[in-house]
Amino acid sequence: MGFFRRSHVAFRREQEGAEEAPSSPKESGKRASLAKATEEPKLWLKQQRDNAIELAYEVPDKFVGKPVVVAASLVNERKLMQDAQADKRLKTSKPMPAGATPMQMTEFAKERTAAMRSCEEAMDRGYTAYQTKFGQPDLRPIDGMVEYIRLEDDYDADQEDDDLEDGKPHWTDLKYRTNSSETPFLAESSGVFHLRHTPQNAELEIFVFFDAVDDRGERNLAPIRTLSIKVITNKATWAAMLSQEGMSSLVPTFERNSLTHVRDWAEIIDDEEERIRLQIDEVAAERLNAIIARFGFITTAERERIARENEELHAFLEETKALMENDTQEVFYMGQLVETRTRRPVQYVVLTSPDADDEAVVAREALGESKQVGQLIPVAELRPSSWTLFLSHAQREAQNQVQSLHLLLRNESVPCWYDMDAEKLEAVDMLRGIRDSKFFLLYLTEGYLERFFCRLEATFAMTTQKKVIIVYESDNRHGGGQYTDLIDRCTAKFPEFRDWLMATEAIPMARRAFQREAMIHEILKRVGITKHVLSRNRGSGSLTEAKLRGEVEDLKEEVNKLWSVVEALQDQLAAQQLQ
Numbered sequence: 001m002g003f004f005r006r007s008h009v010a011f012r013r014e015q016e017g018a019e020e021a022p023s024s025p026k027e028s029g030k031r032a033s034l035a036k037a038t039e040e041p042k043l044w045l046k047q048q049r050d051n052a053i054e055l056a057y058e059v060p061d062k063f064v065g066k067p068v069v070v071a072a073s074l075v076n077e078r079k080l081m082q083d084a085q086a087d088k089r090l091k092t093s094k095p096m097p098a099g100a101t102p103m104q105m106t107e108f109a110k111e112r113t114a115a116m117r118s119c120e121e122a123m124d125r126g127y128t129a130y131q132t133k134f135g136q137p138d139l140r141p142i143d144g145m146v147e148y149i150r151l152e153d154d155y156d157a158d159q160e161d162d163d164l165e166d167g168k169p170h171w172t173d174l175k176y177r178t179n180s181s182e183t184p185f186l187a188e189s190s191g192v193f194h195l196r197h198t199p200q201n202a203e204l205e206i207f208v209f210f211d212a213v214d215d216r217g218e219r220n221l222a223p224i225r226t227l228s229i230k231v232i233t234n235k236a237t238w239a240a241m242l243s244q245e246g247m248s249s250l251v252p253t254f255e256r257n258s259l260t261h262v263r264d265w266a267e268i269i270d271d272e273e274e275r276i277r278l279q280i281d282e283v284a285a286e287r288l289n290a291i292i293a294r295f296g297f298i299t300t301a302e303r304e305r306i307a308r309e310n311e312e313l314h315a316f317l318e319e320t321k322a323l324m325e326n327d328t329q330e331v332f333y334m335g336q337l338v339e340t341r342t343r344r345p346v347q348y349v350v351l352t353s354p355d356a357d358d359e360a361v362v363a364r365e366a367l368g369e370s371k372q373v374g375q376l377i378p379v380a381e382l383r384p385s386s387w388t389l390f391l392s393h394a395q396r397e398a399q400n401q402v403q404s405l406h407l408l409l410r411n412e413s414v415p416c417w418y419d420m421d422a423e424k425l426e427a428v429d430m431l432r433g434i435r436d437s438k439f440f441l442l443y444l445t446e447g448y449l450e451r452f453f454c455r456l457e458a459t460f461a462m463t464t465q466k467k468v469i470i471v472y473e474s475d476n477r478h479g480g481g482q483y484t485d486l487i488d489r490c491t492a493k494f495p496e497f498r499d500w501l502m503a504t505e506a507i508p509m510a511r512r513a514f515q516r517e518a519m520i521h522e523i524l525k526r527v528g529i530t531k532h533v534l535s536r537n538r539g540s541g542s543l544t545e546a547k548l549r550g551e552v553e554d555l556k557e558e559v560n561k562l563w564s565v566v567e568a569l570q571d572q573l574a575a576q577q578l579q
Contacts, residue, residue: 043208043227046192053231055193059186059210068186069209069221070193071145074202075230077129078144084122091115132256133199145207148195186210197258200236205229236260245287253278266297290447293492306493313456317463320428324435331356332379334429336436337366337415339385340377344563347385347415348377353429366415388527389469390417390437392457397445398473401509405443405471408520414529416441427453431460439527444472444506446486449494462500469526470506471519483508 041063046054092115096108131139134146198204207228209221238260239251257278259265265288268274275285289302298306332338334353338361339345348363351374361382362374389409393402406418417433419425430453434440440461448454461468472483483506491498510519524530 041208041210041225041227043229045229045231048198048231048233053195053198053204053206053233055195055206055208055229056191057193057208057227058190061189063210064186064189066186066211067213069212070148070195070206071209072148072195072198072204072206073141073144073146074129074133074199075205076203077126078205081123081126081144084119084126088115088119132252133202134197136258148193197260198233200233200239200255202233204231204233206231238262241291245291247284247287250278250280250284262292262295262297266292266299269299270301286450290450290489294489296492298493302493309452309455313452313459316427316456317431317460320431323428324432327432332361332382332384333432335417335419335425335433336429337385337387337417338363338382340381341383342563342567344560345385346560348382353426354379367410367413384436385415387417387433387437388414388529389439389441389523390434390457390461391419391441391443392434392454392461393443394445394448394451394454396451397447398443401473402443405509408516409523412520412524412529414524414527427456430457434460434466435464438467439469440466441469441471441523442501443509444470444486444490444501446473446489449490449497455494458497458500462497468500468504469523470501470504471509471523472506474508475511 041057041059043055043057046056048054092112096105100108126144127140130136130141130146136146139146193208195206205228207226210225210227212221212225239248239255242248242251242254254260254264259268268278268280269285269288269292280288289299292299293302327333332350332354334350336350337347338350339347347366349366350361350363352362354361358379360376360378363377363382364372364374391402391406393399402418406416409416417437419430434457440457442448442458442461449458460466472486474482487498487501491501507519507522510516
């Protein structure tokens, strides 16, 4: 009943306007602490993105409409600069000992000069670090702090980030200001500071000075009105992209010049003088072109280059097609697959470009080693044959992989046109190789269509409706990735090939032994060859298979020799009958 009595008394006092009885000292202390906590400014990290940090804040209403200053410092560099200045003050303020000798006076002067020089060098290193990290070549931070100022009214905030809230104060880093009239005012008691162009991969300490101007209009960065927070920024995506493309040396240059967006890269690629100033060579420019193309940016110079190359490519195709229409069965070309006119034909690869009146050509066995020495074979004993596969690839990205693929197919007795098998090949001979192949095997990497001759081969295969098999690089380290993503990157500048590539179910390149067998089996199935899998005994399967393969090769060689003997006997018999 006591509880109800006290509640009733309190209710009656409230109704009568009487003051409530004072609480205990302990409760009064809690309320005072709570009130004090709500009056204290708060600052915390909301999120960070590439070259951008969002800091959320809550302040008492008394700070609304008052000037606010936001500044940032590099923690390590600021400490080194402050330590250097403190060391300089300590050593330069030290008085010269009384009664010092001339030698001691000289040593004292040297120590003071060395201290001043050491401080200047430390300050220069600090300034250089700030200029590099903040991308401002003339930046001279005061007390190791770089102040952030409000963005101009004509700045398009949605240009880089679409999720910024309207009406919130946006900030960007510029050189340190001393004009107090430019100090912005705090609009709300709670909100977010958006700090743009923040240094990447660095430890920052960010300071917020509330009520930063006193009654006399002078800047007042008093510690009692200051909040600070330490943030370790992440490595920006743009820097990671450059590093992955082998251009990590450009990261400091781009950071120093605030070139942190692919849009900026597209502009400098078009400007030759700017490329020279930034020391961007042709290889780096080509890689930058590939990167910006993924994001839909194609420079004017790149667009003009592609147009010129396409015009040259189509003109060459028309000329070559007209030339190939005059090809005859009697004239062979370099890289052509031919076979002997025997009951058991042996296939050879022509290694030279014979003339029409040559009676013999230099050739080597098609399924033999690529470095095998050619032999002179009479033209009358040979006739044209057809490759099963034409291997098309970009050598810079896929030479080793396609060479391995070629060896695996050769072990299955599949004749493949491979451009590393012949020297000094001409483009017309490559197109003849495509024409005389049953299938066009395209090894797709990101830079495949960037190569003129790869694009030439693909265009010829596409326009002649050659049957296509696509093997794609699935390893990101070798210019590959997921197939759809790889198609997007590969055709960003060459959209005319996209539908053609997407119309074929691609086969991922396999590097492990158990995966290679499945890959080769799939390729053979698509070209219409049934692979006979040999049975393996447990514990000695690989040895048994290798032994059987060796026996098969020996039998093939013996059969070829026997057929040669039979043909020689038939020729002798025919000669005797004529006599």
